[in-house]
Amino acid sequence: MAGLLNIVPRYLPRYGMAPEWGRAVRPLVLLYTAVCFAIVVLFSASTTSQAGPYATGVLAMMTSAAIAVTLTTRREGSRLAALGFGVVAVVASYATVANIVEQPMGIAIALISIATIIVVSLVSRVQRSTELRQERIEIDETAQGFIDDARTRDEIHVVAHRRRPSEGPEIYAAKLKEQREDNHIPPEEPVLFLEVDVEDASEFEDVLEVMGKDVGGYRVLRAQSSVVPNAIAAFLLHLRDTTGKTPHCYFGWTEGNPIVYLFRYLLFGEGDTAPVTHEVLREAESDPERRPIIHVGGR
Amino acid sequence: MSEATAPRGRTRRFKGWLLEHRIEQVQGPEAKEGLEQHAWWKVVCLTGVDYFSTLAYIPGIAALASGALSPITTMLIVLLTLFGMLPSYRRVAAASPHGQGSIAMLETLLSFWRGKLFVLFLLGFVATAWLFTITLSASSATEQVAGNPIVPELLREREITLTLALVAILGGVFLKGFREAIGLAIFLVRTYLLLNLIIVAVSIYQIATNPAVLADWTGSLFTRTQAAGGPHPQHEKDAHRLRPDHVLLSNYHELRHNRLDPPQAVRARRRGLRASARLSSAQLPGQRLRHRL
Numbered sequence: 001m002a003g004l005l006n007i008v009p010r011y012l013p014r015y016g017m018a019p020e021w022g023r024a025v026r027p028l029v030l031l032y033t034a035v036c037f038a039i040v041v042l043f044s045a046s047t048t049s050q051a052g053p054y055a056t057g058v059l060a061m062m063t064s065a066a067i068a069v070t071l072t073t074r075r076e077g078s079r080l081a082a083l084g085f086g087v088v089a090v091v092a093s094y095a096t097v098a099n100i101v102e103q104p105m106g107i108a109i110a111l112i113s114i115a116t117i118i119v120v121s122l123v124s125r126v127q128r129s130t131e132l133r134q135e136r137i138e139i140d141e142t143a144q145g146f147i148d149d150a151r152t153r154d155e156i157h158v159v160a161h162r163r164r165p166s167e168g169p170e171i172y173a174a175k176l177k178e179q180r181e182d183n184h185i186p187p188e189e190p191v192l193f194l195e196v197d198v199e200d201a202s203e204f205e206d207v208l209e210v211m212g213k214d215v216g217g218y219r220v221l222r223a224q225s226s227v228v229p230n231a232i233a234a235f236l237l238h239l240r241d242t243t244g245k246t247p248h249c250y251f252g253w254t255e256g257n258p259i260v261y262l263f264r265y266l267l268f269g270e271g272d273t274a275p276v277t278h279e280v281l282r283e284a285e286s287d288p289e290r291r292p293i294i295h296v297g298g299r
Numbered sequence: 300m301s302e303a304t305a306p307r308g309r310t311r312r313f314k315g316w317l318l319e320h321r322i323e324q325v326q327g328p329e330a331k332e333g334l335e336q337h338a339w340w341k342v343v344c345l346t347g348v349d350y351f352s353t354l355a356y357i358p359g360i361a362a363l364a365s366g367a368l369s370p371i372t373t374m375l376i377v378l379l380t381l382f383g384m385l386p387s388y389r390r391v392a393a394a395s396p397h398g399q400g401s402i403a404m405l406e407t408l409l410s411f412w413r414g415k416l417f418v419l420f421l422l423g424f425v426a427t428a429w430l431f432t433i434t435l436s437a438s439s440a441t442e443q444v445a446g447n448p449i450v451p452e453l454l455r456e457r458e459i460t461l462t463l464a465l466v467a468i469l470g471g472v473f474l475k476g477f478r479e480a481i482g483l484a485i486f487l488v489r490t491y492l493l494l495n496l497i498i499v500a501v502s503i504y505q506i507a508t509n510p511a512v513l514a515d516w517t518g519s520l521f522t523r524t525q526a527a528g529g530p531h532p533q534h535e536k537d538a539h540r541l542r543p544d545h546v547l548l549s550n551y552h553e554l555r556h557n558r559l560d561p562p563q564a565v566r567a568r569r570r571g572l573r574a575s576a577r578l579s580s581a582q583l584p585g586q587r588l589r590h591r592l
Contacts (some may be wrong), residue, residue, distance in 0.1 A: 057428025
């Protein structure tokens, strides 16, 4: 029980694959106890029938530990130690395979529990994907300078921009012209460009680091995150809280099927950015009056 | 008014109690450790009870699987533990001081979604192992109770209820908190070690006073390795060969009883479930091993 209580909260909530209460000890104790009750009843409290799954699980754990240690020692360069641990890993693997062959019941039960964990985790991850996932926002000096200039006006205008491989001022000029026409951004208002690159979309929580860059007079804020819409939402809320002004964020429509883009968002962290950004803001800020404003325009 | 707020207050208090203790992700060097810290040997007692249950099974399982050879089998397992698993887990502990275990060492092998799925896969095995450690230990304890003639008949018949009660007690202890669980674990480990000490002392005393026991064992070891076929009750000499086991294993009857009884009981209880036929075949490996030896 102690082991279970310690290991699961160290992975699943970090992946967004468990509800937040998954970090709390007592709900987990109740959950595990309930599962144990089910197992006891299903197996009629028989030791012989439970021995298979037990042995399979323990042997698989030992094998994975031995393999992990072998790989680590080899990476560290100590050959003799790696060889020794390799032998342990081979012995453990043999025992695991022999056990699987002799008691196939055990691996069947283990696979059921693996499938359960994967399904529950993915459902939870999908449910939680529109949460505000940035734990902290770090803004560098240049970017902070841009923000300080922008706060002198009543409203802050941010244009969401997808970063292109080539970076010249003409790209930003074209984008700004398009956005001023499509979204009616007042010509006298200065804008900030916001670019979010996807790092590892499978990560759930991260720290958003925003860097400012001046590209031929265009003020560009660049950030890396596991997920684009949530990062934009987190940044907009940060702008609102630190400047006290209402941020306006401008998007173009994405060219593509919104349903396909929804899956792209879940798997790869970017998709139909504007509606998802709005959804993240809607969940994070219950008062519509206080939400940053989202504009979507274009053909 | 106060009637309406009272239950809400109680719900809030219940929620607060439920979410009181949290296992936090350790972020970096500046992040503080959990508030609750205990001396290493106390923690070893807590995690050790899991392992002691395994240790306690080993001689029994070895006796079933390899008969008179079981002391040698057990010794091999002890050697593998001391010189194989212990150094491995030493490395694991050094690499993951915050309890993420070996999974954290493998997590970085694969990136992106594959890495996450791999961790989920390993967690599935971990969950299987530990959940079944709980249920198997509780069921095994129940079997001890059920096989004990001192215990009233009424209690002995209700195996499932008794097992559920034991699991519930375990859950209850952990609901109270880690501190309580550790306190109980220390008590149990002390008792366990003391009982082991007594068993070892008595065994040594018996061997010292009656050296014939040891000679009997070496003798049976020799004849056993000679006989490739293993014991068959229909052969008179094989029935005779089983006798040294009686002498050596004081709990032989109990082991035999456990070995023969549960599958029948399972079959009786879960009539119509095809799985039960497969369950009872889970027995065979031990037998097969004996034949091979």
